[in-house]
Amino acid sequence: MAVHKVAVIGGDGIGPEVIAQAVRVAEKAAARDGGTLEWNHLPWSTAYYKQHGVMLPKNGWDILAQHDAILFGAVGSPDVPDKITVHELLLPMRRTFDQYVNLRPAYLFAGVPCPLSGKAPGSIDMLVYRENTEGEYAPVGGHLYPGSDHEIAVQTGIFTRRGCERILRAAFEAAQKRPRKTLTSITKSNAQVWGLGLWDATFEAVRKDYPDVKSAPLLVDAAAMDFVRKPEAFDVVVASNLFGDILTDLSAAVTGSIGLASSANINPTKKFPSMFEPVHGSAPDIAGKGIANPMAAILSAALMLDHLGLPKAAAATREAVAKVLADPSIKSPDLGGQATTTNIGDAVLAAV
Numbered sequence: 001m002a003v004h005k006v007a008v009i010g011g012d013g014i015g016p017e018v019i020a021q022a023v024r025v026a027e028k029a030a031a032r033d034g035g036t037l038e039w040n041h042l043p044w045s046t047a048y049y050k051q052h053g054v055m056l057p058k059n060g061w062d063i064l065a066q067h068d069a070i071l072f073g074a075v076g077s078p079d080v081p082d083k084i085t086v087h088e089l090l091l092p093m094r095r096t097f098d099q100y101v102n103l104r105p106a107y108l109f110a111g112v113p114c115p116l117s118g119k120a121p122g123s124i125d126m127l128v129y130r131e132n133t134e135g136e137y138a139p140v141g142g143h144l145y146p147g148s149d150h151e152i153a154v155q156t157g158i159f160t161r162r163g164c165e166r167i168l169r170a171a172f173e174a175a176q177k178r179p180r181k182t183l184t185s186i187t188k189s190n191a192q193v194w195g196l197g198l199w200d201a202t203f204e205a206v207r208k209d210y211p212d213v214k215s216a217p218l219l220v221d222a223a224a225m226d227f228v229r230k231p232e233a234f235d236v237v238v239a240s241n242l243f244g245d246i247l248t249d250l251s252a253a254v255t256g257s258i259g260l261a262s263s264a265n266i267n268p269t270k271k272f273p274s275m276f277e278p279v280h281g282s283a284p285d286i287a288g289k290g291i292a293n294p295m296a297a298i299l300s301a302a303l304m305l306d307h308l309g310l311p312k313a314a315a316a317t318r319e320a321v322a323k324v325l326a327d328p329s330i331k332s333p334d335l336g337g338q339a340t341t342t343n344i345g346d347a348v349l350a351a352v
Contacts, residue, residue, distance in 0.1 A: 013282025015073020130244025
């Protein structure tokens with residue numbers, strides 16, 4: 001029986017609450033697929049920062065590198081600036097382990113109310129591939145004359161042909177495996193002529209290697225409109241770091257709740273561990289109340305199981321989630337019900 005080492009970082013707010021349910025479900029599902037998950041719970045969070053002055057110890061990256069995957073809850077607290085929590089843990093993790101593929105599925109499950117009228121279950125079914133290590137989130141820039149009335153801020157987006165090509169190829173390869181075989185590349189090169197001009201040129205070169213995939217570029221403002229107007233038109237979407245981040249919050253909203261939005265930060269070579277996390281963040285306003293929806297964390301664990309080579313476990317997890325969501329008697333508050341975080345976890349666990 002294969003043993004997979006998984007680092008668990010519950011983090012802040014509702015992170016530990018939802019990750020606890022994901023761990024329970026993933027462990028049972030993995031056993032059904034002949035796999036064993038060996039968990040290593042790590043205490044890194046804003047509480048750790050307040051005690052030690054850092055988000056993780058000096059050997060933190062070395063510790064994480066010894067694992068096959070990382071299951072991550074959330075990071076962030078109102079009393080600690082995001083430039084510390086995000087820029088000392090989350091974003092460096094993506095770059096340190098070259099997790100250049102950020103995969104965020106969006107699916108409209110049966111039993112989940114859609115804010116858009118006339119959308120049937122399954123009609124919204126897209127995979128968004130977001131470039132995860134460069135682009136607009138590259139930490140390149142600075143301030144000149146800080147605090148003066150002519151203070152200058154420079155923020156530089158970094159686009160490389162290598163970075164554009166590898167995320168585009170990952171998205172095209174995913175599209176080849178989908179029934180519709182359709183890909184949309186998000187751009188804004190009519191305004192950002194240099195960085196996104198390179199993105200577009202790379203897209204045009206890469207698409208020639210995938211003649212079986214129907215592909216086209218789309219300006220990000222038109223994409224934002226169509227994510228609301230006709231989200232069922234999208235299959236696989238590929239976008240830069242910033243555009244992918246914004247559009248996936250929108251895709252989560254139109255599929256019912258950000259409490260269902262899962263994500264994977266993947267190093268496809270498996271040279272380094274990949275990280276799996278719900279999109280919703282730490283939600284400090286509901287932390288400790290036991291009402292957070294754990295489905296995004298559980299679905300993130302399903303993505304992890306896929307990555308670890310346990311496809312039957314991943315499928316069983318997704319099927320269990322779908323079964324519970326279709327049950328009108330078990331709804332979390334964000335979906336109009338009163339079920340607790342543990343109630344949801346118990347129901348999914350029983351359905352696996």
